[in-house]
Amino acid sequence: MRAHASRKWVAVLVALAIVIPLFHPLMPDLVSNYRLFLVSTMIIASIAVLGLNLLTGFNGQISLGHSAFYAVGAYTAAILMDKLDCPYYLTLPAAAVLSFIVGYLFGLPALKLEGHYLALATFALALAVPQILKYKWLEDLTGGVQGIVLLKPEVPFGLPLTEDQWLYYYCLIVMLILYWAAANMLNSRSGRAMMAIRDYPIAAGTMGINTALYKTVTFGISAAYTGIAGALSASAVAFVAPDSFSFFLSIKFLIGLVVGGVGSLTGSVIGGIFYVLVDNSAQALSTFVKNDIGLQFDLSAYTVFGILLIVLMYLMPMGIAGGLFALIRRLRRS
Amino acid sequence: MYKTNRRAFVAGVSAAAILSGTRVAFAEKKYDEGASDTEVKIGHTNPYSGPASSYGVIGKLHQAYWKAVNDRGGINGRKINFITYDDGYSPPKTVEMVRKLVEEDRVLCTFNTLGTPCNTAIHKYMNQKKVPQLYVATGASKWGDPKHFPWTMGYQPDYQTEAVIYAKHILANIKNARIGVLMQNDDYGKDYFEGFKKGLGKDVGQIVKHASYETTDPTVDSQVIQLKDSGANVFFNISIPKFAAQAIRKAADIGWKPIQYLNNVSASVAATMKPAGYENCQGIISSQYLMDPTDHQWDTNADMKGWHDFMAKRMPGANTADAAYVYAYSVAHLMEETLKRCGDNLTRANLMKQAAGFQKFRVPLLLPGITINTSATDFYPIQAIRLARFNKESWDQFGDIMHAESS
Numbered sequence: 001m002r003a004h005a006s007r008k009w010v011a012v013l014v015a016l017a018i019v020i021p022l023f024h025p026l027m028p029d030l031v032s033n034y035r036l037f038l039v040s041t042m043i044i045a046s047i048a049v050l051g052l053n054l055l056t057g058f059n060g061q062i063s064l065g066h067s068a069f070y071a072v073g074a075y076t077a078a079i080l081m082d083k084l085d086c087p088y089y090l091t092l093p094a095a096a097v098l099s100f101i102v103g104y105l106f107g108l109p110a111l112k113l114e115g116h117y118l119a120l121a122t123f124a125l126a127l128a129v130p131q132i133l134k135y136k137w138l139e140d141l142t143g144g145v146q147g148i149v150l151l152k153p154e155v156p157f158g159l160p161l162t163e164d165q166w167l168y169y170y171c172l173i174v175m176l177i178l179y180w181a182a183a184n185m186l187n188s189r190s191g192r193a194m195m196a197i198r199d200y201p202i203a204a205g206t207m208g209i210n211t212a213l214y215k216t217v218t219f220g221i222s223a224a225y226t227g228i229a230g231a232l233s234a235s236a237v238a239f240v241a242p243d244s245f246s247f248f249l250s251i252k253f254l255i256g257l258v259v260g261g262v263g264s265l266t267g268s269v270i271g272g273i274f275y276v277l278v279d280n281s282a283q284a285l286s287t288f289v290k291n292d293i294g295l296q297f298d299l300s301a302y303t304v305f306g307i308l309l310i311v312l313m314y315l316m317p318m319g320i321a322g323g324l325f326a327l328i329r330r331l332r333r334s
Numbered sequence: 335m336y337k338t339n340r341r342a343f344v345a346g347v348s349a350a351a352i353l354s355g356t357r358v359a360f361a362e363k364k365y366d367e368g369a370s371d372t373e374v375k376i377g378h379t380n381p382y383s384g385p386a387s388s389y390g391v392i393g394k395l396h397q398a399y400w401k402a403v404n405d406r407g408g409i410n411g412r413k414i415n416f417i418t419y420d421d422g423y424s425p426p427k428t429v430e431m432v433r434k435l436v437e438e439d440r441v442l443c444t445f446n447t448l449g450t451p452c453n454t455a456i457h458k459y460m461n462q463k464k465v466p467q468l469y470v471a472t473g474a475s476k477w478g479d480p481k482h483f484p485w486t487m488g489y490q491p492d493y494q495t496e497a498v499i500y501a502k503h504i505l506a507n508i509k510n511a512r513i514g515v516l517m518q519n520d521d522y523g524k525d526y527f528e529g530f531k532k533g534l535g536k537d538v539g540q541i542v543k544h545a546s547y548e549t550t551d552p553t554v555d556s557q558v559i560q561l562k563d564s565g566a567n568v569f570f571n572i573s574i575p576k577f578a579a580q581a582i583r584k585a586a587d588i589g590w591k592p593i594q595y596l597n598n599v600s601a602s603v604a605a606t607m608k609p610a611g612y613e614n615c616q617g618i619i620s621s622q623y624l625m626d627p628t629d630h631q632w633d634t635n636a637d638m639k640g641w642h643d644f645m646a647k648r649m650p651g652a653n654t655a656d657a658a659y660v661y662a663y664s665v666a667h668l669m670e671e672t673l674k675r676c677g678d679n680l681t682r683a684n685l686m687k688q689a690a691g692f693q694k695f696r697v698p699l700l701l702p703g704i705t706i707n708t709s710a711t712d713f714y715p716i717q718a719i720r721l722a723r724f725n726k727e728s729w730d731q732f733g734d735i736m737h738a739e740s741s
Contacts, residue, residue, distance in 0.1 A: 034437035041430065131548065134519060145521040147425070147451055149458060237426045239455040243520075244425045248384070280430065283420055302383050 017172055021165050033164040037236070038276065040164070043171040044232045046272030047178055049256040050265070051225030056254075057263035058186060059218040060198030062115065065106075065122030066226050066253050068129035071245035073099045073227025074234040075133065078148040079141055081234075088153045088235050092174065095231035096224040103223020107216035126250045130242040147241025150234060171232055178225060183265060185221075194218055198263075226253075252279070259312055261319030270320045278305055368442030369680035374673060375415040376400075377435030377444045379452065384422035385549065389448055391652070392471060393418050395662035396446065398648040399670075409673045412680075417441060423448075425455035432456045436465050443468050443685055445669050446489070446662070450474045450521040453486075461485045466685050468672070469665050469715070473599075474525050478713040480690070485682075487689055487713045489665050491598075491623055493522065494529030496719055497572075499621065499736050500595045501533025503721065504540075504568060508593060512542045514566030516557055516581055518573050519546040526572040526597055542566050547577060555584050562590040570595045575605035582610035582618070596620040598719065603727065604628035604655035612727050621719040621736075622729060624664060625699050628655050629728050637698040664699045668706060668715070671695065703735050 024031045052066050076098045077091035086094070106125060113121050133142045142148070155166040185191050196204040197211050205211050234240050252275050260271020282304040316323030368375040380393030400416040408414060417439050419431040428447070435441045443466035447453055450472040460467040461483050469489040470477050473496075477488030504511050515530070517523040523546065531538050543564035545557035554577050561569060562585070569585065569592040571578055578600035585592070594617070600606045601620040608628075625632045632638045641663055645654050652659065673680075675688040690713065695706040706715045718737050722729035 032437060034433050037433060038430065041426075127550075145451070145519070145524055147454060149454065233426065237429050237455065238458065239425055239429070241425050241451040241454070243423060243451045244455075246385070246424070248422070248424075279427075280434075 014176065018169075021168055024162065024165055033162055036162075036164040036168045038280070040168045040171045040236055041233075042273045042276045043168075043175045044229050044236060044272075045253075045256060045276050046269045047175055047232065048226045048229035048253055049260060049271045049275075050178065050182060050268035051222045051227075051229065052253045052257050053263070053265070053268045053271075054182065054194075054225060055218055055222035056257060057267075058191070058198060059194045059215065059222075060201075061110075061215065061219065062119045063122040063222070064119050064247070064250050064254065065125035066222075067245050067247060067249035068122075068125045069099045069103055069223040069226040070230035070233070070249060070253075071129050071133065071240075071242075072102050072223075073230030074240045074245065075142060075148075075230075076227070077231035077234040078150055078240040081150055082143075082148045083141070089170075091231050091234075092228055095227045099227025099230070100220040100224040103227075104216050104220035106223075107219025110219065111212055111215055123247070123250075126247045130245055133242045133245075143241075145242060147239060147244070150238045150240070152238050153235050167236055171236070174228065174232060178228065179265060179269075182225075186265070190214070195263075255309065259309065259319055261321030264319065264321045266324075267319050267321035274320065278308060282308070364678050365680050366442060366682045367440040370412075372412055373415050374409070374412050374680060375417060375439060375441040376669075377432070377439060377441035378416065378418040379421040379428055379431045379435075379444070379447045380418060381423035381448060381452075382420040384424065386423035386449065389471075389658060391656055391658050392446070392448060392662040394652075395649065395659050396666055399644075399663065399666040402644070402648055403670060409670060410677060414673075421449075421452055423452060425451045428452040429455050429459070432459070436460075436463055442466070442680065442682065445469060446471045446665055448472065450525075453477070457483060457486060464682060466682055466689070468685070468689055469669060471661075471665070472522075474521060475529070480711060480713045485686060487686075487708070487715070489668070489715055490661070491716050491719050492529075492714065493525040493597075494532065495717065496598055496621055497526045497529030498533035499719065499721070500570060500619075501530050503619070504595070505534065505537060508568060511540050511568045512564075512566045513540050513568045513570060514543045514561035514564055514592065515541060515545070515570045516554060516561060516573055516577075517544065517546045518577070519548050522574075522599070523572050530570060530572075540568075547573070549574075551577075553584075554581050557581075558584040558590070559588060562588055566592055568593050568595070570597075571600070572597050573600060575600045575602055575609075578606045579610040582606070582614050586611065586614035594618045598622060601722070601729065602626060602628065602655075602657045603729070605657065607724060607727075615724045616726075618724045619721060620724070620729070621721050622731070623701055623704050623716055623719045624657070624660050625701060626657060626729065627660050628657075631728050641699060660699050664697050668695075668697050671697075701731070701735075 021031060021036055048066065048070055052063060055061050055063055073095035076095040080086035080091045080094055081088060110118055110121055132138065134145055152163050153167055153170060155161050155163060193204065193209045193214055196209060197214055201211060256271030256275040259274050261267025282302065285304045378393060378396060380390055381387055382390040382393060397416060397418060400414045403409065404413045417435060421428040421431050432444060435444060446469050448471040453470045453472055456467065464485055467486040469487060472488065473490050473493040475492040475494040477486055478492065515527065517527050534540060543561050543566055545560050547554045547557055558581050571581055571594060573581060578596060596618050598621050601622055603626055607615045625635065625638055627638065641660065642654065644663065645652055645659065672685065672689050676684055690708045690710050692706040692708045692715065697706055701720055704716065704718045708715050718735045720731045720735050721733050722731045
């Protein structure tokens with residue numbers, strides 16, 4: 001009964017997501033190209049947060065290094081498009097494969113690390129990757145500090161859509177496929193094994209689950225998801241540079257994960273939307289507080305961001321998704 | 335047989351009238367998005383937060399400057415609505431913010447957006463949208479390319495030109511030069527280094543050691559030691575003030591006494607020379623195009639007094655030793671003049687036309703003799719610098735104002 005109800009809601013939301021952008025010609029201010037671009041950014045962020053969620057939320061391994069996999073995906077896409085004239089849609093599988101390999105290889109030595117030590121190892125990865133991208137031996141390939149300028153995806157088959165509408169649909173299609181794949185994986189024996197490792201690692205090992213294999217493969221899959229998000233962002237922003245993939249990006253993914261809801265697919269969507277939305281709105285809020293409320297504080301946008309985070313964590317300790325579910329449950333009970 | 339009836343004829347004539355009327359209206363058009371009888375909107379992004387937040391002061395001065403302009407009546411009767419967003423020095427964020435400025439806020443142009451990677455990220459977009467990307471706050475040489483990017487213009491002298499001048503000065507004045515280079519490992523550092531190698535030409539082999547650092551490094555001590563050990567007798571310092579000061583001090587501490595060239599970005603008395611120790615800076619060669627607010631030779635200059643008055647009145651509490659304020663004030667003045675020259679023709683095309691039409695225009699706080707010069711084929715507003723040697727606690731300009739060779 002519950003599963004059916006939530007599936008209906010998902011279907012409604014997906015239908016809305018498909019239909020609303022078609023109103024762009026009718027109400028260009030309300031459904032503007034900029035807003036479609038912004039929602040595309042949210043979709044990309046959701047995919048990246050989903051990648052992190054698979055590793056941290058469902059498998060229990062902490063990562064502060066997902067900006068590195070995002071960068072690997074973005075640069076894979078950028079280099080293929082820039083050097084080999086590869087069509088943008090073929091860069092996604094390439095980014096996924098390469099990110100998977102990088103994630104898997106990184107996951108191997110990380111097997112010996114747990115908790116804070118794994119966090120530090122992934123932190124080191126996040127710091128190292130932008131430097132590697134600048135390295136002189138890779139400069140010809142990566143464009144060094146100047147980065148690589150790209151073209152935005154062209155609308156296929158002569159469809160009567162704007163570039164931003166097509167970009168939106170492209171991202172939406174990829175997101176739906178990836179979420180569907182993740183849901184299926186988590187509902188399988190493998191998925192239950194992943195979660196068992198998170199909850200009771202020793203018991204899982206005792207019951208015959210190959211924890212080493214599951215951990216490294218999960219690392220790879222997680223990296224692949226985030227790498228695909230990176231490849232999409234390369235197309236959306238049409239530019240990659242080492243400065244685009246700093247450690248702060250890893251923190252933002254983590255924020256999206258925690259705010260949206262750890263260990264929740266719905267939470268990944270909410271988390272991705274949240275950090276893009278707040279990232280963009282924090283400055284408006286800061287200006288509002290200063291100019292309209294009249295407080296003479298020069299709150300920076302990130303201060304507002306931080307305050308919002310604290311308030312949210314206090315009110316919804318299980319994240320927004322957890323909070324929503326609790327609210328729904330309470331309403332049904334009464 | 336088809337007959338032209340009266341109704342069809344009238345409709346046809348009406349359509350023709352409407353079309354011709356439209357054509358006339360286009361010819362008289364005065365405004366593009368962002369401009370009106372009462373207001374002009376200009377957009378801006380700046381890293382108010384993040385690793386480059388020390389440049390946030392540029393945006394803050396701009397806010398104060400345009401408020402001052404509005405308080406004295408605006409430009410040609412129009413108030414300036416200066417909209418500025420924080421991009422955290424992150425190119426994807428810059429893309430988001432600039433798209434917001436262009437497509438939601440609908441600004442007439444962007445002005446003085448900061449950072450080479452950030453401006454690179456929006457370069458193509460701004461030119462596709464035909465929205466002026468004016469006076470970008472980066473010295474990369476790529477901004478002066480009107481043929482491929484007719485809507486983009488830089489402001490300060492480009493890094494490569496400055497580096498070429500140092501290279502030529504070394505070749506002309508130092509026999510048997512053995513050159514060590516310290517470089518910040520980003521677009522700023524590399525642009526200087528490319529220009530330097532270009533200036534040395536066939537003598538590029540005189541560079542015996544090239545060391546680099548990252549902005550996240552705590553010190554550059556080990557790099558300076560490497561440069562000394564290479565046997566270099568000339569030291570070209572391409573670093574920002576904090577690291578430039580460290581390098582100068584470290585060189586003195588380890589007894590290394592090369593002839594030193596310091597890039598203009600760090601030629602600030604208060605930000606670089608004082609922390610490095612005045613005694614360690616004697617004889618260092620750099621270049622300038624703006625007056626240094628901490629250099630006492632300018633204390634009685636009218637422009638400098640005007641700037642100090644502005645700072646005291648509009649930005650109380652601000653650190654007047656920060657040369658970024660001087661930079662921001664001068665470029666804002668140029669923007670004000672550009673808008674003024676548009677008169678009532680505030681289209682984006684006319685804005686670019688006016689920006690590309692300056693001849694010997696004097697901007698406050700530029701060194702005497704240095705002026706703004708642009709044309710339809712020359713998108714480098716300032717192509718002149720003057721070499722200076724540090725003496726006691728001040729920069730002594732020497733030689734003539736040097737102009738870049740036009741290419």
